[in-house]
Amino acid sequence: SLDEYNNYLRTATTSGQWSNSFSDIYVLDNDLNIVGSVRDLGKTEKIYSVRFLQDNAYVVTFRKIDPFYVLDLSDPLNPELKGELKIPGYSSYLHPIEKNKILGIGKEDSKIKISLFDVSNPENPVEVDKYILNEYWSDILNTHHAFLLDKKHNIFFLPGRKGGYVFSYENDKLHLKKTISNISAKRAIYIDDCLYIIGTDKIIVLDENKWEKIQDFDF
CATH class of the missing domain: 2.40.10 (Thrombin, subunit H)
Structure with a gap:
């Protein structure tokens, strides 16, 4: 995933195989030099979705559970992991719908899952509601x-x-x-x-x- 904000390029990557995979967030300047990073998110997992939103980033990794990460990118030289929420299933698409509300669409137990996250407290993100749809596929997953x-x-x-x-x-x-x-x-x-x-x-x-x-x- 790539995003440009205030003349900085932000990117999220997963490296390695399942047994030793890890995910990193990098911030690059105009010369494509890495000036800041948050490393080793979701070890043994891979990124399923990312949403960069101005000074914040929201990242979902997955293997057996869904860690939902909140990152503070307001200081490009010192990005921080602020909060983490572990819940069943995963979100493969994230969309902001209101201030401090993020919608996640993915799967849980093979069915379509819709999650509503409250990120008003970045250190303590909360899944305030979820809905399991009696469907096994949606084009939104792609x-x-x-x-x-x-x-x-x-x-x-x-x-x-x-x-x-x-x-x-x-x-x-x-x-x-x-x-x-x-x-x-x-x-x-x-x-x-x-x-x-x-x-x-x-x-x-x-x-x-x-x-x-x-x-x-x-x-």
């Missing part, structure tokens, strides 16, 4: 383009093999607001108060105020 966040309606969308799913995240609770079935959902977009679920052979349009289907279009 590409961030499959994820959609609509802050106006406080919802996010994720596709699955069985359909599409709309969740709310108000009051630190993950709530399944709408399941869209009979579609091989791949992506979604919103225009005004309408959510367009795009599948392999059709598009379904939902009213985001009533969460009712307005129309569908077959290809």
Whole structure:
């Protein structure tokens, strides 16, 4: 994972095989010299997801459990590991949804897991809620383009093999607001108060105020 912020390049890497793997965070200057680092995160594990967010970085490594790391990169010359949370499963995609709230999407016991992390105290990150979806795959595990966040309606969308799913995240609770079935959902977009679920052979349009289907279009 790579990120540029305030003329510094930040990168997260995993090296070695499972039995002796380790992960590092490096900060490089304009000449690509390493000026700061946090080393040896998640020994015998590998990085599954990273989110650089201004002065902070959030990293998930995994082998049997999911360490969720919070790093302070505000001083590029002296980056610090601030906090760590160990929970079952892992997150392969991280997305900020509110101030000090990070959404994680991954797996637990082979099913899709959605986690909501509170990082207001970097030294003590907390999983304030989680939801296990009865799905074994989502395109979000492969590409961030499959994820959609609509802050106006406080919802996010994720596709699955069985359909599409709309969740709310108000009051630190993950709530399944709408399941869209009979579609091989791949992506979604919103225009005004309408959510367009795009599948392999059709598009379904939902009213985001009533969460009712307005129309569908077959290809």
